[in-house]
Amino acid sequence: MNRRYDVCIIGGGAAGLACAASIGHGISTCILEKNEILGRKILATGGGRCNLTNAGCAGVSATLDFFALQGLETCCDSEGRYYPYSECAADVVRVLRDSIDDTYCNIMTSTAVLNVSAREDSFRVETDQGPVTADAVVIASGGKAGPQFGTTGDGYRLAKELGHHNTRLYPILTGIECGAFSDLKGIRARGVVRLYRDGEMLGEEKGQIQFTADGVSGICVFNLTPMIRAEEGEKPRDAMRRYELSLDLAPDFTPDQLQKRNSVFGIVTGPLAERLDAETIKDWRLPVRGIKGWREAQCTAGGIRLDEIDPKTQESLLVPGLYFAGEILDIQGPCGGYNLQNAWETGMRAAAAINERAGAL
Numbered sequence: 001m002n003r004r005y006d007v008c009i010i011g012g013g014a015a016g017l018a019c020a021a022s023i024g025h026g027i028s029t030c031i032l033e034k035n036e037i038l039g040r041k042i043l044a045t046g047g048g049r050c051n052l053t054n055a056g057c058a059g060v061s062a063t064l065d066f067f068a069l070q071g072l073e074t075c076c077d078s079e080g081r082y083y084p085y086s087e088c089a090a091d092v093v094r095v096l097r098d099s100i101d102d103t104y105c106n107i108m109t110s111t112a113v114l115n116v117s118a119r120e121d122s123f124r125v126e127t128d129q130g131p132v133t134a135d136a137v138v139i140a141s142g143g144k145a146g147p148q149f150g151t152t153g154d155g156y157r158l159a160k161e162l163g164h165h166n167t168r169l170y171p172i173l174t175g176i177e178c179g180a181f182s183d184l185k186g187i188r189a190r191g192v193v194r195l196y197r198d199g200e201m202l203g204e205e206k207g208q209i210q211f212t213a214d215g216v217s218g219i220c221v222f223n224l225t226p227m228i229r230a231e232e233g234e235k236p237r238d239a240m241r242r243y244e245l246s247l248d249l250a251p252d253f254t255p256d257q258l259q260k261r262n263s264v265f266g267i268v269t270g271p272l273a274e275r276l277d278a279e280t281i282k283d284w285r286l287p288v289r290g291i292k293g294w295r296e297a298q299c300t301a302g303g304i305r306l307d308e309i310d311p312k313t314q315e316s317l318l319v320p321g322l323y324f325a326g327e328i329l330d331i332q333g334p335c336g337g338y339n340l341q342n343a344w345e346t347g348m349r350a351a352a353a354i355n356e357r358a359g360a361l
Contacts, residue, residue, distance in 0.1 A: 003106070005030045007354055008125050008134035010113050010155065012038040014340055015326025016140035017096040018347030020105055021070070024355040029105040030134070032127060034112040034150055039093035041142065041149040045340065046081075050089035052344075054337035055080035059345045066348060070095040081336050113141075116158050118319050136321045136357070138314075138350050140343075143300025143327040145171055151300075155328040159304055163318050166304050167330050168232075171297030172225045173339075175217035178245055178286040184211035184275075188218075189268050194246040195224045195288075202227045209247065215289075216245070223334045225291050226301055236290075243288035250281045258282070299339050303330035313353035314346050323350040 005028045009016045012033030023029050031038070042050060053063045055076060064074055064082065072095045073085035084091050100107070114126040116137060125132040141155035156166050193216070194204040207220030230239035250258060250267050258264065258278035265273035268281065276284060304324050308317050316322040325346035333339050 003030070004028075004122075004133040005106070006134065006358065007136045007138065008032065008123065008132055009138045009140060010116075010125070010158070011139070011141035011326070012107065012109070013041055013140065013142050013151075013326065014039070014343035015142075015347035016138070017042075017093070017100070018066070018344045019138055019140060019325055019351045021096050021099040022066075022348045022351035022355075023105075024358065025101055025104060027104060027354065027358050030132060031100075031105065031107045032111045032113055032125070032132070033107070033109045034154075036110050038097060038107065038109065041146055041151060042093050042340075043089045044146070044149060045089055046083060048089050049083050049087045050092045051337040051340065052082045052084065052092065053341040054082065056336075057333075057338060057341040059341060062348070063341060063344045066344065067092075067095065070099045079336065113154065113158065115161055118162060118322070123321065136323065136354055138323040138325055138347075138354075139328060140325040140347060140350075141328060143303060144169055144294050145173075145297040145300045145327070147294055151327070153300075155324075156304070159324070159328070162316075162322060164304055164308055164316065167302040168229075169300055169302040170229060171291065171294050171299075172301040172332060173222040173298035173335055174225055174292040174296045175212055175215055176221055176225065176228070176245065176288060177215040177290040177292070178288055179215060180213075181211050181215065182213050183271055185213045187211045187269060187271060189249050189272060190251065191220075192248040192251045193220050193224060194248070195227055196244045196246065197227075197242050206251065209249070216247070216286075219335045222298065226332060226334075228288060228291055229301070240288050240290055245286045245288060247284040247286065248282050249276065249284065255279075255282060298335065299332055300327055301332050303328050306330050312349075314350040315353055323353070325350045 007029040009031045012031045053060050074082045075085045112128045117124050123137045139155045142151035144153040191209050192206045195202045205220035205223045210218040230236045264281045314323045326343040331342050
């Protein structure tokens with residue numbers, strides 16, 4: 001394989017597919033995807049339902065319009081989360097795939113990118129299936145979260161070889177390790193989770209708390225994890241000692257109401273009631289011992305430095321013709337569709353710049 005294209009997109013996930021679907025007719029394009037199928041991580045999002053975006057995202061209208069043009073109807077739940085109307089993640093991948101013009105786009109799955117080099121007027125992309133040459137390259141290979149879906153951080157290495165830098169990377173939107181809870185594993189409770197560092201509250205989230213064998217999970221827990229990090233030069237184990245969780249598992253009850261009860265059973269289920277009383281149920285303190293790793297994480301914190309990227313076009317400020325889109329960038333949001341919104345938005349923005357560059361408006 002030794003082929004030349006106008007555009008080479010590295011990564012067939014959300015950002016790469018949105019980019020390919022938005023590139024104008026007549027612009028020869030290839031997608032290089034190391035998995036056997038496109039959109040593997042999309043298929044797992046939202047519990048297989050694919051939480052596309054959120055009403056709180058600034059670019060939500062453009063994303064909804066984009067999918068409507070592809071024939072995908074969407075619906076919004078009471079918390080502002082948008083899903084395909086069919087509530088089937090596979091349908092999202094299908095409409096994206098169907099919208100890519102096979103006449104001008106060559107999709108190569110099971111193709112791993114080994115390195116990328118910039119030449120005077122083009123790029124040479126070495127793959128395990130042979131080289132590809134392109135006038136422009138879009139790196140949309142994802143972050144490091146969910147390596148079982150193929151996102152193993154390859155893009156950071158490729159970017160570094162081209163002169164780019166990334167901020168510190170760590171897993172977020174994942175569970176927090178904070179105790180020995182084998183007896184509570186699988187139990188859920190309504191509540192408020194507060195995160196403290198050195199005694200100062202950093203944030204709080206309300207929702208359903210899920211207990212695991214070694215800690216807590218759930219969206220309300222996930223959304224606090226971006227605040228748990230080691231400072232520059234600080235050892236992770238030392239950093240964790242500074243953090244503490246407080247669980248309020250009776251947020252709708254006052255202390256006076258609780259004091260009148262013989263037990264907190266009936267507010268929380270039996271195994272929790274055996275551990276808690278009227279006071280601790282409102283402020284159950286748990287030391288943070290760590291957060292779950294890359295395999296359990298939904299998103300990567302950190303990424304390609306934004307001061308090296310043109311925010312209007314997603315083009316590199318260091319290497320003309322090089323673009324970045326999706327999770328590889330140092331852009332993170334909470335659960336609820338914000339990170340997929342970033343993928344769609346940056347992928348479409350890169351495509352718009354490429355279209356303009358090619359005169360394909």
